[in-house]
Amino acid sequence: MIRADGLTVSLTRAGPLAVEAAFSVPPGQTLALVGPSGAGKSSILKAIAGLVPATGDVAVDGQRWHGGTHGMPAWQRRVGLVLQGGALFPHLDALGNVMIAQGSPDRDAALALLVAMQMDGPVLGRHPAGLSGGEQMRVALARALARAPDVLLLDEPFAAVDPPVRRALIAAVANVRRQSAAPMIIVTHDLAEAAGIADSCAFINQGRIVEQGPAGAVLADPASRLNRWLSGQIAP
Numbered sequence: 001m002i003r004a005d006g007l008t009v010s011l012t013r014a015g016p017l018a019v020e021a022a023f024s025v026p027p028g029q030t031l032a033l034v035g036p037s038g039a040g041k042s043s044i045l046k047a048i049a050g051l052v053p054a055t056g057d058v059a060v061d062g063q064r065w066h067g068g069t070h071g072m073p074a075w076q077r078r079v080g081l082v083l084q085g086g087a088l089f090p091h092l093d094a095l096g097n098v099m100i101a102q103g104s105p106d107r108d109a110a111l112a113l114l115v116a117m118q119m120d121g122p123v124l125g126r127h128p129a130g131l132s133g134g135e136q137m138r139v140a141l142a143r144a145l146a147r148a149p150d151v152l153l154l155d156e157p158f159a160a161v162d163p164p165v166r167r168a169l170i171a172a173v174a175n176v177r178r179q180s181a182a183p184m185i186i187v188t189h190d191l192a193e194a195a196g197i198a199d200s201c202a203f204i205n206q207g208r209i210v211e212q213g214p215a216g217a218v219l220a221d222p223a224s225r226l227n228r229w230l231s232g233q234i235a236p
Contacts, residue, residue: 019043019207025183025200027061032198032215033187034226040207041187045153048185049081050074060150080144080152080182084159086136088128094139095124101146113142117172134165138172145176152176152184158193170196191230195219201226 019040025031033041047054050066051074058066065072088097098110114124117138128136137157144152154173158166173186174197188194194201194215201219202212203226211218211225218224228234 019047019204021202021204021209023202023209023212025185027183028181029199030184030186030197032194032201033185033204034189034191034194034201035204036229037189039204041204042155044204045081045155045185045187048151049079049153050077078147078150080147080149082137082140082144082152082154082157084156086128086140086157088131088136088139088143090128093125093127094119094131094135097128097139098143098146101143103147110142110146113145114139116175117142118168132165133161134169137161137169141169141172141176145180149182152180152182154184154186156187156189158188158190166190166193173197191219203229205229 021040021044023031033044035041043052046052047056048058048065050072054066056066057064063072065077089100092100094114095107095110098113099105099107102110111124114120119135119138119142123131123135128139131139141157144154157173158169161169170193186193186197198215200212201215202209203218203224204210205225218226221227225234
């Protein structure tokens with residue numbers, strides 16, 4: 001289980017943004033973080049991965065990653081991180097982007113991950129510049145899984161792709177959920193994504209989680225803070 005109890009992230013943007021979050025994600029389940037732009041969703045993911053300064057605690061399966069005197073350096077954390085746009089290495093082809101994430105390069109295992117993401121054939125030898133947005137995201141998802149991660153963190157992975165491709169990618173991620181016991185957190189603005197993938201949902205606003213619960217209940221309740229924000233009944 002991943003716990004981000006009292007996780008605080010400090011950002012330098014137009015002005016400092018303090019983020020406070022407390023939540024848990026059981027093994028094999030997914031939490032969707034939903035909220036306005038600039039609310040701190042991406043910063044929570046980066047703090048868990050150890051990429052931005054933070055105070056608080058992060059523990060995975062009883063092992064402390066962050067907090068106290070026994071924190072774990074970012075490079076030692078087994079995180080499968082997918083950033084917006086995929087963030088692939090431009091000098092490597094699709095297969096190379098997956099293999100570089102493996103502890104010991106294993107071409108067959110990398111190919112199997114790409115096939116699971118519906119990537120096969122000549123496209124595997126193309127560099128990111130020669131891949132579509134959807135193809136880049138499939139490679140990024142396969143690369144994240146190549147680390148055999150303890151936690152999967154997805155930051156708006158489908159934001160830059162067309163609706164038909166988005167639906168296919170959502171299905172691919174849902175398939176990953178069935179095969180991996182790693183807890184997953186996905187940042188999204190799309191309620192269809194949240195409903196199709198997440199077990200639980202947290203609405204974050206102005207740096208704080210103001211509502212969380214089972215995804216189906218939160219998304220279906222017209223009186224939820226999330227739905228009132230989406231309908232314009234409360235200010236972002």
